[in-house]
Amino acid sequence: MLFKQLFDQDTWTYTYLIADLMNREAIFIDPVNTHIDDYIALLQEHRLQLKYSLETHVHADHITASGLLRQRLGAQTGVSSLCGAETADIQIQDGDVFEFAEGEQLKVIATPGHTRGSISFLWRDRLFTGDSLLIGGCGRTDFQSGDAGALFDSITQRLFTLPDETLVYPGHDYQQRWVSSIIQERTTNPRLANKSRAEFIDIMANLNLPKPRLIDEAVPANRYCGLDEKERQDAVTLRDTIQPTRTITSAEALVTAAKQQITEVDVAQSKQLIAEGNIVVVDTREESEYAAGHLDDALFIPRGILEFKINSTPELADKSKAVLLYCRSGNRSALAAQVMLGMGYTTVLSMAGGYEAWKKAVV
Numbered sequence: 001m002l003f004k005q006l007f008d009q010d011t012w013t014y015t016y017l018i019a020d021l022m023n024r025e026a027i028f029i030d031p032v033n034t035h036i037d038d039y040i041a042l043l044q045e046h047r048l049q050l051k052y053s054l055e056t057h058v059h060a061d062h063i064t065a066s067g068l069l070r071q072r073l074g075a076q077t078g079v080s081s082l083c084g085a086e087t088a089d090i091q092i093q094d095g096d097v098f099e100f101a102e103g104e105q106l107k108v109i110a111t112p113g114h115t116r117g118s119i120s121f122l123w124r125d126r127l128f129t130g131d132s133l134l135i136g137g138c139g140r141t142d143f144q145s146g147d148a149g150a151l152f153d154s155i156t157q158r159l160f161t162l163p164d165e166t167l168v169y170p171g172h173d174y175q176q177r178w179v180s181s182i183i184q185e186r187t188t189n190p191r192l193a194n195k196s197r198a199e200f201i202d203i204m205a206n207l208n209l210p211k212p213r214l215i216d217e218a219v220p221a222n223r224y225c226g227l228d229e230k231e232r233q234d235a236v237t238l239r240d241t242i243q244p245t246r247t248i249t250s251a252e253a254l255v256t257a258a259k260q261q262i263t264e265v266d267v268a269q270s271k272q273l274i275a276e277g278n279i280v281v282v283d284t285r286e287e288s289e290y291a292a293g294h295l296d297d298a299l300f301i302p303r304g305i306l307e308f309k310i311n312s313t314p315e316l317a318d319k320s321k322a323v324l325l326y327c328r329s330g331n332r333s334a335l336a337a338q339v340m341l342g343m344g345y346t347t348v349l350s351m352a353g354g355y356e357a358w359k360k361a362v363v
Contacts, residue, residue: 001101002046003126005169005178008032011062011214012172015039016128019048020101027052027100028075029121029128030171031065033226039065040072050075051100054092056130056171057118058083058222060144060215067225077225080110083117084307085223086335092119109158113151114139120159122166127182130171133159135180138191139171141204144219145307145343148204152197160186220305262337264352267361270324273349279322280315284336285355289328295358303332306339319345326351326358 002019011032017039019026026048031039043050053066053075066077070089078098081091094110107122111132118139121128131139133155141148164183187193191203212218221227265273273279274295283294284303294300299316301309310316316323323345325333333350340348351358 001104002026002048004042006035006038007176008035008062010034012174013059013062014169014171014173014178016169017042018100018104018106018123019046020104021046021048023101024048025051025100027054027098027106028066028069029054030056030059030130031069033063033065033068036065036068036072039069043073049073052076052078052090052098052106054078054098054106054121055080055083055085055088055222056120056128056132057115058085058144058219059131059171060212060219061172062214063218063221064226067227070225071227079225080117080119082112083115083223084303084335084339085225086303086332087224087227094119111151111154111158113141113147113149113154114144116145116147118154122162125163125165126167126169127159127162128169128171129159133168133185133189134170135168135173135175135177135185136189138189140207140209142207142209143215148201149197151204152192152200155192160192220302223303223305262334262341262348262350264330264334264350265324266352267357270326270349270351270358271361273322273324279324281324281326282316282336283355284325284327284332289355293355293359295326295355298326303327303336306336307343310340310343316345319343320347322347322349324349324351327354329356330354 002021004017006015013032015031016029017026024047031053050069050073053069055064055066069075070077076089078090078092079085079088081093092108094108096108098106109120109122111118111120114131118130118132120132141151160182162182166182168180168182168185281295281298283290283298283300286302290300325336327333330352337348337350
């Protein structure tokens with residue numbers, strides 16, 4: 001087997017390559033877009049075929065290379081189903097197992113807290129923790145649905161219960177430390193060692209960290225696997241033509257599940273609600289779609305940045321006010337409605353058929 005820990009100096013990000021030199025299958029974890037050529041050269045050097053490009057979460061400090069690796073090499077992208085990255089080929093669930101090479105398995109451990117969709121990967125005796133558990137620290141919990149209590153539970157109940165000798169490979173380190181272990185973090189991590197849950201929550205509430213430099217650019221892009229708008233459209237087409245070698249949870253299944261949990265209204269009902277007033281209409285499509293035509297007075301908040309922009313939108317400050325979401329065909333708005341319900345909004349509706357159905361009804 002081949003294992004490499006790669007480092008991006010600009011964002012202090014670690015990327016991991018795991019590969020079998022016999023059957024030539026490889027996996028990347030948390031690749032960075034500025035190193036795409038380096039990754040491809042490394043794969044070519046060892047004559048490797050990239051099977052998966054996986055993310056520990058939707059990053060706020062760098063843009064992923066996963067979408068580019070899919071476009072250029074045909075690799076399948078994987079992101080937690082709780083991250084809202086609908087263009088990913090695989091919507092990862094807790095307990096999923098990625099099989100590669102001969103008998104090799106990469107196991108998924110849900111570790112929410114830094115973000116709602118944060119996950120860790122376990123391969124042999126090596127644990128890839130993303131931003132959930134760092135060397136002598138942990139990821140911040142003050143944005144992207146972060147939850148200090150959930151992070152404490154994830155680390156102490158899921159990660160710290162692994163064997164002491166398990167190696168910890170984090171998503172970042174700002175002092176150029178490369179690896180730790182479960183016993184080291186459990187006994188010496190200043191935020192966690194001998195700390196109660198309440199003490200940890202208090203520590204996290206008083207970090208007073210500056211806003212990540214690239215968050216405004218990185219979070220929206222990473223919800224689309226790091227691709228720009230044109231690349232996103234190509235990605236959807238490519239995703240629809242690639243058949244996963246292992247079924248986990250498809251994007252279609254995710255949409256179906258979302259629609260079972262939210263209320264859909266048809267175009268006629270939508271028109272009636274808008275005419276009656278006292279409802280906020282939100283367009284969740286991309287900028288080019290919105291510019292080509294939209295409902296009057298609709299707020300423009302693309303699905304990819306909904307969680308990030310929602311708290312700074314005055315019209316959505318009252319979570320008891322009714323909200324009507326729409327997209328092109330009804331899928332993105334259903335997923336967005338599910339997210340808003342999870343954020344405490346009490347009356348969230350999705351327009352069935354989306355803007356396409358609206359245009360047909362007008363004609």
